[in-house]
Each structure stands twice: as structure tokens, then as C-alpha cells.
Amino acid sequence: MPAQPVETDEPAVVDGTQPVSAHADGPVATVGKHAAPAAPTAADSVPSAVDESARAASVAADIAQPVPAQPAGTDEAVAGEGEHPGAAGAAAPVAPVPVDGGQPAPAGTVAPAPADAPATGDGTQPGAPETMPPVTPTEAIGDIEPTAVAQAPASEPAPAATVGEASPAAQEEHPAAVTVDEAPVSAAPVPPVSDGSTPAETGVAHLTQAAPEPESAPQPVPHGTPAGQPEPAAPVPAQQPRHALHGEAGAGQPAAGDGESVPAPVQDVPAPEPGALEEPVAQETATEPEAQPALPEVPAGPPAEGYAESERAAVHRVMRERRDIRNGFRSDPIPHEVLLRVLEAAHTAPSVGHSQPWDFVVIRSAETRRTMHELAMRQRDAYAKSLPKARAKQFKELKVEAILDTPVNIVVTADPTRGGRHTLGRHTQPQMAPYSSALAVENLWLAARAEGLGVGWVSFFDEREMVRTLGLPEHLDVVAYLCVGYVDEFPDEPELMQAGWSKRRPLSWVVHEEAYGRRALPGEDPHDLLAETLRGIRPLDAKALGEAWERQKRMTKPSGALGMLEIISAQLCGLSRKCPPPIPEPAAVAIFAGDHGVHAQGVTAWPQEVTSQMVANFLGGGAVCNAFANQVGAEVCVVDVGVAAELPATPGLLPRKVRPGTSDITTGPAMTREEALRAVEVGIETARDLVAAGNRALITGEMGIANTTVSAALIAVYTGADPAEITGRGTGINDETHARKIDVVRRALELHRPDPEDPIGVLTAVGGLEHAALVGLILGGASLRTPVILDGVSAGAAALVARALAPEALAACIAGHRSAEPGHVAALTKLGLRPLVDLDLRLGEGTGALLALPVVQSAARAMHEVATFDTAGVTEKG
16 A cells, blocks of 8 residues: 555635645735625615705715725635645555554654655755645535635625725735644554645646746727826736646746836827717828727716615525425415415516516326326336436435425426517527526525525426326426425525535636636636646545544454555545545546557557447446446446547537547657646546536546557656566557567657656657546546546556646555556556555456445445444453
8 A cells, every 4th residue: 555645634624625835936826805896885875856966965975985895704714724735755555554542743743755756846845834825715615625716705795885986905814824733643654744845836846937928918098088198007917927737838938037027108198089089090001091999988877786785695695595495394385475476586587588488387286296296206216227326325315306295386387489480589599498487497496485485396207298297288398397385494505415416516617717618717817727636635634544543443353454444444534534434435437538549550459440339338338347337336437538530429428529539659749738738637527527426436447449558658657667568468469569569669758758757748748638537537536535446557657647746646546456467567566556456457447446446435334334342342452
């Protein structure tokens, strides 16, 4: 078992945010606190009976009395983390490390880093304290911890400001360094603690350079500027480091701090009089005047008023507290006037082309509700049979409908023919009718919550069967079947989230600026997905590790009797920061599929089209990985990251193609740097999606004819081994093909001479798209503190690249098995990981890791269910 990085005890982070570490070699973007313009308060309005002069005097008085803007409050405070993250080197397998609960180690104590741990690249001395930048609260997101620092929506809006007043600038906070005591550890060897550098520094710092400062663009002159008055100079843009992970910084570019760009002096430009047309400026060499952009029209007056602070807070509160209710309904009747108000709110919903395509069928009859309940139960059972075993077990414990528990059911329909053929907005998008009706459902839901009514949405119906059973016109679409009634209480979180079925996705994951993938919250700079993920990777939690070893000593078994399982259970505790740890189920295997240009060199006897054929086999449930996944109850997720063929849309296939296969690595780079980054991001986003869907373990899988050739090249880069020692026979090639394969790997390495200190560059030169995606899956899982069970040689190669980017990522990794490929043995040795299964497998697809899943789950379950000597009344050894 590898020596795992350890993090110190830390206060619980209430809202799931991660602190952002400051890099020694480049600034980290600090989230600005921008005060939103507040709407005028009710006190600012002027009664209509006042004459114009009095009105002007009143407004002038309001303007003359500025009100200091107050910082917006947040629902929850953010607790800082006192960690000592650092680089975990490639350590040899370790034996169980019991903790005897002795004296706690001195605060901030760190163990020496392994000798072969990668250098930080920025000159930082090991053990240097980490400086924490200001952290801004973000929204509550359940168990998912976003790594971007996001501006939180205020739970209590700031006081409204009057017209013309300026909001004071927000001041930066400079938190003091926090020292947190380590958990009690015994005199026995302890997994190495971080060396004091930030988690992302070791793998990223040496890749970061500062880009030249952008020049200030000329600003248009607004209407109404008095002639002769100088235009205010545009602010000088601050230096923004551009991450060399993107390949934007090259040799010869100035480093950060070498100098500052001096903006050109801003000349006084007389503005045209209001209403006057601008005359084009003649160019000496041009035959036609250059067209000037139209200047924005100056608003004639203040914007429309928003709600008062208390009203605004009430609106946002009802949105936050709306819940899909399944439990706790009461049989109290709903008064007619209350139901009428709810329906009136639904009927005021916006609709495309003002088509109002909805109808509301109110059902009170017990007989009709029993009939609908029977229909829902049939569909529920059919859905349960389609689930993997672990999900089916979880689903069985959920209550998914309350048709019989509520006094009123409401069916919301959409009429796609309402308004006729030429309804505005439906010409190119006929689906706007059900979309509009969905807005009516939302209005109904919010109004019901304001009345103290719970609403549950039942979706277990065959739509056409429901239409016939209820006697609805055949042309109607059923948008929602809602159960409405009073409840005992409204849960603090969605019921599915409380049950662990899913987790809330952070806002920072879903907001894109200008282009999809360019993530940025309003008022913030776009953030880099890879850099954000690296910042979120932390070592194992020292306190939870100590508790795990102490519990192992007290369990009703001889100390060390469970061997590797004790080490895995302690690792799971440190990863989850809990003892006992969550049992890693449900689990999902992500199979990334891609083709390789090196296939043209004759390194395998299998044709390239087998990749796309096997993808179809995975989706049809006929592959070995499907059989093993069914046995252990895991979900199979197939991701097209780079298959050469065009794959048809199929349920279960995630189309994430970066490019149709790589190039031949013996004649040029496999892909561009940007493509390598995009493939890594595919893996990160896949990890996020699977964990947000409720999976508690990730399993690596891949498919790509000729990908063991690429795996051998990657392993050679990071182990320094000769290609002949680590290049295997893959799909069972003969001696002649094997010799050719070794020569291909050697020629590719001689051509590119990849630098191990540039992991993205290594992927660009000799990597595969599925290998890059596996790197992202490992990093994404580690940043979400979710165990990642590694499969064979391709997963081992990807883990080497992931470790080069973030050494602490190994804290989340468990070697599922040892492949028959010689390169996998070399990779596991370099990583310091001890495999759980050794059956001479060499198939890939995640098969070996799937077989190891029950072992990992058993290690966690033992921590939950095995009694201790004191609770079981068993006498301990004398």
C-alpha cells in the first residue's frame, strides 16, 4: 500500500467550499466583492399629490444623503481549513500503521517527504507555511466541495441605495495563518504528511508563466460629455498570469513583475451634442470613410424600481425553500380560496407567444387517485428492474409518490395546438408549449409553498396510458402529475439529497461566460477547470486517520488480522474525513473510448473499427465489464472521448468527442495541447457528474485498439524504463508484432523526448485521448474526496500523469488489480500502490477494478458493523 499523504485536522466546512492556496510563482485570482445596485426603497418614492417643485426637492434631498452600503449577509459562514498539504512521492508499499492514541504531535509537525518526491519547481522550501487568500462564501452544495471560490448569493440583501450614491469599495481581508494540531499518532511509522507547499504547486507551479499585459482598448465617448472636458482614463488592466497548461506562455515572453505596461495618454475628445450625428473621420489613404460604431443611447431616467428589501428576501426565500415532498403529508382539506390562489399564480406564468397552453385537471376523487396510484406502481417496478443492484437497493428505500396521501392531485397539461398554426415563438421550436406549461408548474409550486402546502411531482407514468385513463383529449401532453397537501414540516434539504440519491451541483459548475466551458460567475474572471480541480485536492485527514487506527485496535479481532483491508479502511476514513467512512456504493465505472493513429504502425492484429464495435457492445450490455458490473451492482458509463467513427446517439453513451482519434506518435504529436487539456476536462466533468448523481466510488475503464502502445510510452516517460522492459503483448500479438511495437515506442520517445515535468506536454506528445480523460477522472475524484479504483495498464499510466500534476491525488487511488502487462507492474511500483487482485488479467474495460470493488466495500463495512471489545463484552488480550 502506498504511503498516503495526510492532512491535518480542520474545522468542518459548512458550505462545502475549498480554500484556495496562494502560489509562489503566480498570483491566484481573488474573488472581487461587487456590490449589486440596490433598488430604491419604499421611502424613496414620492406621493403623486406633491407638486413638481416639492418632488424635485425631495429627490435632491435623497441624493444628498448617501447611505453606506452594507455587506450582504450569507446563510452560512465558511470555516477556514488548517491544512499542511504537500507532495506525496512514490513510496514503497506500507504495512498497517496503528495509532495508539498517545500524545498528540506538536502543531504543524510534518514527516520528511520521500526522497523521490517531485520538486515544487518554484524554489519553495519544504515545510514552508501556506498563505491562504481570502475566501468568499459560496452556496450550500451538500457534500460536493467546489474548488472555485464563488461569490455567494446574499440571504439578507443589502440596504437599498438612493439614486446617485456610490457604493464604497470592498476591502480585502488578510486572514492570519492558522496552525492546526495534528491528530494523535503513535510512535509507529505514519504516512508522510505534506511538505507545506500547496497541493497544486508541485504539479503546476513549474508550468505557470505570466503572459504579456493586454493593451488598453480605446473607449467610446458617451453622449452628453461636455466639450473640452477630458474623458476619464481607462484603468490599466492588472497583470493576469496565463497558465502554461494551455500552452500560451512561451520562451521570450516577459515574466510577471518584469515591468508594467504604460497606457497611452488619453486625449481630450469633445463629445458630440445630444442628437447630433457623428461625422466620419476621413482617412488619408482610404477612399471611403470608416464606419463608426453606434454610441449607446443614454437612458432618459432611472431604471424601474425593484422590490423593497423585505419583499425581495421573501421572494428568494420561497425559491430556496421549495421542496419536492414525498413524506409527511397531512389529510387536512385545502380550503377553496387557498387552492384558487395557487391556481391563479400558476395561470399568470409566462408563456412563449402568450399562448398559455396549460390546463389544470384537479382530482379529489379517492377512486381516481387509487387508479393513478396503481399505474404509478407498475412503472415504478419496471424502473427498479432497470437499475444496477446497488441503485435498486437504494431506490427500494425511497418513497417516490404520495398520490393517496394528499387530498388533491393536479394534472398539468400542455396543448401544442393552442393558438393555431402561427403562434409566436413556436415556428422553429414547437416544443415551447410543454416548456411554457413547465413554467406554470413552477409558479404553482412556489405559490403552494407560500401557502404552507407541500407539492410532490410524480413521474412514474406512461403518458399515453395516463391520458386514456383520465379521459383527456389525445392531443394533450401531460407535463406534470402533482400531489398537493399540507405537511408536518418542510425539510431543510431536498429529500433525494438527504437520502444520498444525488447531490447539489455548485453554481460555479453551471455558469458559462460568453461561450460554453468558459466558466465564470458574475463579477469574476473565468476560472480554469484543471487549475480549479488541482486546488481542491487535499491529503488524507489526519484526525480521521487516527480515529480509524484506534478503532481498528478495539474491533473484536486481533490487531492487523485483516491485513490490507485495515489499510484501505483507514484510507477511506482519511479521504472522507469520517470514521467510520461511507460505504463506497453505489459505484460507477467510466469507460472512456478513443482511437489511436499509431495503429497504422501495425502494433496490433485487431482492426481499428473494433473500438466503435465494442462501444456498441458495452451499450448493449454484452461485454465482460457489463457482466462484472451486474455482479457487483455498479453502473456502466460509456464516454466517447475520441472514437474515430461517428457513433449514433444511444441511451447510456456520453458524446464528449474531442477529436476522431489521435495522430501517429511516430511522425508527430498525438494531439494538440489544447486537445489534451480538453480531454482531461472531459474526465473531470465525468467525475463531477457521476459523484453529483450519488455515486460514492469511481472505477476507471477504457477502450481503444492500440492503447497499450501508448500506455507503454507514458510509463517509459515516468519510470525511465527501457521500452523493451515495459511493452507487453496487449491483445496477444506474436513475436514479430511485439518487436515492432517495442520499436514504435522507442521511436516515438526519441522523436518527442517528452519532459516528465510537463505532464500536459507528455500527453500531447505520446498520450491518448482516453488516457487524458482517465487523468481527469482521477483528479476529479480526488478533488471530490471520492475513492477511485484503478484498473490495468492504461489506468496505471494515467495515474502516473495525474501524480505529476497533483501528488496528493494518490490519496484517493486504490489499485484494483495487477495486469499481466509488464508496464503495469512498473507503474504500480513507481506509484507505490499495492494491488488487491492478481489474476493475470489483461482485458481492460475496468474488469479488474470491478472485481476489487466488493473488497473495498467490505473494508468500509467492517468499520461500520464489527463490534468493539467494550460494546461486545469481549475480554481483550492480556
